[in-house]
Amino acid sequence: MRPVRYSVAASLDGYIAGPRGEFDWIPNDPSVDFASLFAKVDTVLLGRRSYELVRQQGGSPWAAGTRVYVFSGTLRPEEHPGVTIVRDDVGSLVASLRSEAGDGEIWLFGGGSLFRSLLAEGQVDAVEITVVPVLLGGGVPLVQPGAPRTVLALTGTRTYPSGMVSLSYTTKRPNA
Numbered sequence: 667m668r669p670v671r672y673s674v675a676a677s678l679d680g681y682i683a684g685p686r687g688e689f690d691w692i693p694n695d696p697s698v699d700f701a702s703l704f705a706k707v708d709t710v711l712l713g714r715r716s717y718e719l720v721r722q723q724g725g726s727p728w729a730a731g732t733r734v735y736v737f738s739g740t741l742r743p744e745e746h747p748g749v750t751i752v753r754d755d756v757g758s759l760v761a762s763l764r765s766e767a768g769d770g771e772i773w774l775f776g777g778g779s780l781f782r783s784l785l786a787e788g789q790v791d792a793v794e795i796t797v798v799p800v801l802l803g804g805g806v807p808l809v810q811p812g813a814p815r816t817v818l819a820l821t822g823t824r825t826y827p828s829g830m831v832s833l834s835y836t837t838k839r840p841n842a
Contacts, residue, residue, distance in 0.1 A: 708770030713777030
């Protein structure tokens with residue numbers, strides 16, 4: 667089964683974006699190897715706000731051929747060529763993607779609400795949080811309220827020169 671991983675930067679007080687959706691507090695640390703991170707990914711899942719943020723930044727950071735699914739009840743598919751707009755049945759679609767042949771990873775890119783939904787559906791395998799040494803005092807939380815209690819197992823850590831610390835976990839399935 668292809669893994670789904672939620673990989674995101676978060677402030678020390680648990681926010682993935684500031685009060686106005688800003689992310690200027692995330693340092694550009696040249697020791698972060700984005701090329702190897704993206705090389706494993708063949709499918710990306712985004713909520714509407716994360717997708718709009720990527721578009722504002724001038725395009726997609728993913729390799730050509732990467733499939734991009736945007737979960738939104740408001741975006742019109744005909745206005746967003748090159749991505750698949752998904753309106754409902756999030757868990758079933760992601761389960762279908764996970765069961766496809768191949769070894770590419772599925773990256774849940776940002777979106778605390780989408781993360782909460784997929785966590786509730788049992789469709790998240792790994793949680794990778796890069797903790798940024800900043801306190802925002804408010805903003806978009808790492809996990810939206812209503813997420814199920816989920817036990818995680820630490821699989822790795824890494825400290826960066828900027829002071830960021832990456833924590834990698836796998837989700838532990840009940841009765842597993």
